[in-house]
Amino acid sequence: MSNTQESAPSWDARDLQRGLQAAGVALWSWNVDDDTFAMDEAAFSLWGMEFRPSVTFEDLSANIHPKDRDRVRAAFAATRAVIGPYEIDFRILVGDDVRWISARGQGDDLGMSSRKMFGIFIDVTGRKQAEEGHELLAGEMSHRVKNLLAIASGLTAITSRSVETTTDMARELTQRLTALGRAHDMVRPLPGEEGKAALLGDLLSVLLAPYDDLGAFSGRIRVSVPRMGVGEQAANTLALVVHELATNSLKYGALSTEAGTLDVSCSAHDTELVIHWTEQGGPTVTPPEGPGGFGSKMVARAMSRQLQGSIERDWAPQGLVVRLLMNKERVAR
Template sequence: MVTTAATLSPLLWEQKNLRRAVQAAGVTLWSWNVDTDALAMDDAAYDLWGVARSTDVTFEDLSAHIHPADRDRVRAAFNATRAIIGPYEIDFRIMIGDELRWISARGQGDDEGIVQRIMFGIFLDVTGRKQAEEGRELLAGEMSHRVKNLLSIASGLTSITSRSTSTTKDMARELTQRLTALGRAHDLVRPLPGQTATASALLGDLLTVLLAPYDDLGAFSGRIRVSVPRMRVGDSSTTILAMIIHELATNSLKYGALSVENGLLDVSCSARDEAVTIMWTERGGPVVTQPTQPPGYGSRLIERSVTGHLGGAISYHWAPEGLVVTLNVSPDRLAQ
């Protein structure tokens, strides 16, 4: 038997098969009475919104699930749909318990398609797409921040090297050594997949690699002093801790003790069963005052890394003689 378009047409247009296509696309359906505010939705839409399927709902009922930051915007957009010419689309967040979802509502404006005062449209769960977009924006922001920091670091290292050398040849040699050390430190902040430097297995080795580019006389023999117990750091925590130390050192080089010739940095650590405490203490730099501006990207990055990845807390003491940063992290997280 030869299959033709004519023989396939009934199968193509069967309602149950069209429903399968809608379900496969993740589309949920709604209709809205523009006079009474009553909403009707298919089962998938009720599930998407976390509403019992037997419940009669209005737009105001659904508004209770919309994220507070989006609620007024969404209400205004829906009220304005009849003034919109052609198709419209609006993305917003909803809260189902503690779970956040992104929804895209789409329909036809300007009274087009209204049947007996009822408008029609769809809801799409676009959470995955929004999370991917947020991830790309976060990565772009972090990359921009890193590039600016690296340029500042290169300028600061050049200044440090000029103070500790007397000839252009010596300066070129030492600057090359510092930039090479900075490259090794950067590898710890952004390692290749499955690759972690052997030196990062111990906390002291990790700090040696990270802080070597900033010491006038080589790691721990000059103005940078480190006193830490023999402690192993796990692979995943190595990257996070390296990023934190790298950020603190960058800020010190730009604004703190490492920005001047006589500035000193002490890094110490004490370990107990319930917490590992790392103290970052700067002395001899410019007079310190607590920032009045909201935390910048780097500070937020450190906060997120300490509280999230290391299961700990970070505090700052803005003493006039120098900044003191205290990191309290979980021993179990540090070993991971």
């Protein structure tokens, strides 16, 4: 009986190069004595640099993000003492773009040849952006949950002012929480509801309904806006912004007291739409210290990115006045 030995697959240099290109892998070698790097064409393209036989770390440093430069220098200097494989993620600047690069290799001088260490670069920008998006989403969800708990507490307090029995309390509080649920759905549309638009007045009325008193103090929230349509994307953004403003008013502003009132009006211009949010009758207003919390930053970001607009606040002692400036075309989307 003869033994049959299967031959191992073989690849030539062109096959390996094709595989590296398909995987988005760029090659580098580092001379530990003179601190120079040799890189293939894919690496130079990744770094946004002209091809040359070798580059120094200082040459590469010009493209490394200033906040990562010292960390990358220290990390490369320490790689020779690392046992096993290592991986360093850092940012580089290519024109106006920011790219994330992962440099990978073997430490402990493993595989060193002619005083050179070898490794690869991989563009991990997509992964990093996804991670940042997940972190931002987690932060927003945490913020919303905290707000919902504060709202539930505030709604309980204002409901107790207008009822005399526990039965009335349960009924009115249920109505408020149900309205709050409808308003919350506008921040994140339910499956199958995508693409539907709303009238601006209806949208604002539904969003603010949970905060208006139902008894003796009813009607303290007044909405007066022109009849106009709001697209789905804009409706989601406006829901987020109004939800944040109403929550803050319930905790600190006009809606936190029996005498407080809120007026929401709107003015339209050629290319711009402005919503005016005016609070009166609440506690004396004092401007906050510092740049503001997560909610303020979230609202400013949403207004800028989704509606090509901005938010302006006037911390008048008698009541907060907010102006929401938006691009009319974006509002219709």
